[in-house]
Amino acid sequence: MSAQEVVHLTMPARPEFLRLARVTVAGLASRLGFSWDEIEDLRLAIDELCFAIVGTEALPGSLVVRYRLSEHALEVEGFLGDGPSSRVPAFSDLSGLILTALVDAHGTQSDGSRPARAWLRKARLERTD
Amino acid sequence: MVFDAARRDDLRRKFVDFVSSGDKDLRQELIMAHMGLAEYLARRFGNRGEPLEDLVQVACVALIKAVDRFEPERGIEFSTYATHTIDGELKRHFRDKGWAVRAPRRLQELYLRLGDVVASLSQELKRSPTVPELALRAGVSEEEVLEALEAGRAYRFASLDAPSSSDDEGETLGARLGQEDPALGTAEERATLSPLIAQLPEREHAILALRFVEGLTQSEIASRLGISQMHVSRLLARSVAQLRASAGAG
Numbered sequence: 313m314s315a316q317e318v319v320h321l322t323m324p325a326r327p328e329f330l331r332l333a334r335v336t337v338a339g340l341a342s343r344l345g346f347s348w349d350e351i352e353d354l355r356l357a358i359d360e361l362c363f364a365i366v367g368t369e370a371l372p373g374s375l376v377v378r379y380r381l382s383e384h385a386l387e388v389e390g391f392l393g394d395g396p397s398s399r400v401p402a403f404s405d406l407s408g409l410i411l412t413a414l415v416d417a418h419g420t421q422s423d424g425s426r427p428a429r430a431w432l433r434k435a436r437l438e439r440t441d
Numbered sequence: 442m443v444f445d446a447a448r449r450d451d452l453r454r455k456f457v458d459f460v461s462s463g464d465k466d467l468r469q470e471l472i473m474a475h476m477g478l479a480e481y482l483a484r485r486f487g488n489r490g491e492p493l494e495d496l497v498q499v500a501c502v503a504l505i506k507a508v509d510r511f512e513p514e515r516g517i518e519f520s521t522y523a524t525h526t527i528d529g530e531l532k533r534h535f536r537d538k539g540w541a542v543r544a545p546r547r548l549q550e551l552y553l554r555l556g557d558v559v560a561s562l563s564q565e566l567k568r569s570p571t572v573p574e575l576a577l578r579a580g581v582s583e584e585e586v587l588e589a590l591e592a593g594r595a596y597r598f599a600s601l602d603a604p605s606s607s608d609d610e611g612e613t614l615g616a617r618l619g620q621e622d623p624a625l626g627t628a629e630e631r632a633t634l635s636p637l638i639a640q641l642p643e644r645e646h647a648i649l650a651l652r653f654v655e656g657l658t659q660s661e662i663a664s665r666l667g668i669s670q671m672h673v674s675r676l677l678a679r680s681v682a683q684l685r686a687s688a689g690a691g
Binding site: 331334335338339342345346347348349350351352353355356359360363406407409410412413439 | 568
């Protein structure tokens with residue numbers, strides 16, 4: 313695999329489409345050799361990430377999820393594509409706690425030059441066999 | 442659900458008190474007083490392919506939302522207001538789950554079969570298996586394994602690890618395990634993340650604490666509680682979704 317490969321997923325910013333983000337992360341993590349447990353963690357983590365951006369209500373516009381693959385790790389970031397730009401992703405205390413347990417790092421980024429985003433990173437455990 | 446006139450007056454007064462004081466005990470009392478309404482409304486949506494237990498949870502979350510948003514000064518009865526809110530949430534639940542509910546039976550069956558495969562491979566390999574390993578053992582493609590993982594969310598989770606009774610509601614974790622695991626007490630005590638967690642059933646509460654506070658993996662929790670990893674996965678996903686919905690309502 314080259315140094316980094318990127319997959320973009322653009323979908324309506326509505327809760328009923330979030331399964332696409334889960335299915336995609338599961339497929340990509342499987343490709344990278346993540347274990348079943350790790351994939352389950354990533355699926356829950358993606359739910360938290362998307363929730364931080366979209367919330368429980370449907371928003372107008374689109375949600376963009378970008379998956380960046382390296383040899384042993386997956387980085388995911390999400391942001392609103394063409395929806396209300398004033399909305400800033402935020403992890404609740406509970407989401408923060410959950411993500412701390414599920415992934416290696418997570419956060420939000422808002423630098424003004426591009427849409428505010430939430431991100432997470434998880435590397436797979438090295439296996440000895 | 443019908444209250445007598447005295448009880449209705451009492452509840453009206455308590456709603457007025459709650460709106461002005463925000464008292465948590467009052468809130469809890471008002472929620473509990475109307476739980477029967479939530480269950481009744483959830484049952485009306487039964488037999489439509491969704492587990493009743495999940496519907497009751499959706500209705501309860503909507504009830505909490507209704508209690509928090511009710512404005513008694515408008516003169517409308519709470520039961521009328523709550524019925525509208527709960528009905529709306531139940532309908533939305535069906536709309537949002539439209540895809541998942543239609544997951545092909547073939548995938549739901551594969552999801553169930555994978556539960557056994559995950560358990561046996563985890564034991565053989567002494568680690569969580571990968572998707573290619575699962576696909577090879579189950580004799581299906583990797584894509585089918587991944588699709589089944591998603592389809593599993595729609596399956597009636599209770600059947601994955603059916604308790605001996607038809608309804609394990611109210612059964613304590615201690616009763617289920619035969620004896621208390623001292624580590625669970627510690628985990629639960631440390632799970633003071635949010636009062637919302639206290640609203641979850643005891644088993645879900647313990648699973649959340651073990652996963653997110655103690656840092657155990659899903660397989661480790663499954664082994665500790667004597668249930669399947671798939672079941673842990675479903676309970677975790679459902680509990681987190683419920684907490685999120687409750688937090689959104691707060």
